[in-house]
Amino acid sequence: MEQSFSYQGTVLHEWVDYNGHMNDAEYNKAFSQATDAFIDHIGLDERTREVYDYTIYTLETHICYLQEMHEGSAFTVKGQIFDVDAKRIHLFLMMENEQGEAVATLEEMLMGIDRKEGRGAAFPNEVADKLTEMAERDAQIDRPKQAGRTIGIRRK
Template sequence: MTKVKNPLLIDSVRPEWIDYNGHMTDSAYAILFSIAVDQFMVKVGIDEDFREKVKYSIFTLETHLCYLKEAHKGQSLQVSIQLLDYDSKRLHVFFTMENEKGDRLATSEQMLMGMNMEDGHTAPFPEEIQINIEELSKAQTNMEVPKEAGRKIGIRKKSRNE
């Protein structure tokens, strides 16, 4: 799989993120991926100044987290993003969290929606943002779709005795 060279977000596991099992709590993974969405918005041009001036933002519609390995206090983390698909208002994105060794710790597949903040309705991406999204898509053309993308939650049917 082709890796993103520049992580979107670099952070470390904060003491307040540690749970009673001695590793990062599930809610902390969600917090870190939420921070990554904010960083992604800045990457495509939707920073605080843009949001105030244009009255435009991105909302998260759906999230699917997969916890792959434990993260521990003080551990360095990095989050990268892959744009799986997009249209004029929506982004289907996939975040991967890794430790300093490059081990995949968690993934977050998300559907994001462009929003007009004045009327509270969905709205197409402003032209300059759409251009940035298209450039990101072109830069990631050769990336494989992650195996966790598109998964659904369910229990595989087995015999009752298993």
């Protein structure tokens, strides 16, 4: 089963560093652009954010770099919702190269924010319904092995 969200991009010239491959900060940029597209996809596009005076903030992220990407390389970012509640989304994004190989992953926690109050608030009903539908579909997909990882030096 395919994830219910995907985003496509290309590694730009200015994203390549002195090592000849995509710089780590640019993976963040690509994932940020994919997250913005995800937010639009769930029904919180620019117009809707204005209507509800509502937005989404990123609370936490974790990136794994798995393979190098080079200038001009096309990629697809696929999203999988791991969990959702009234105002939070636990989202996993996987970047794949043109061969469908995983090149990087990003796990993140997002929170819906009432801009008038400046704090967390429940998603608008239409958004909540879309998220529930997507989460139920995505629950049928296996979790990638990179999900839930922590940073640390493994000692033997």
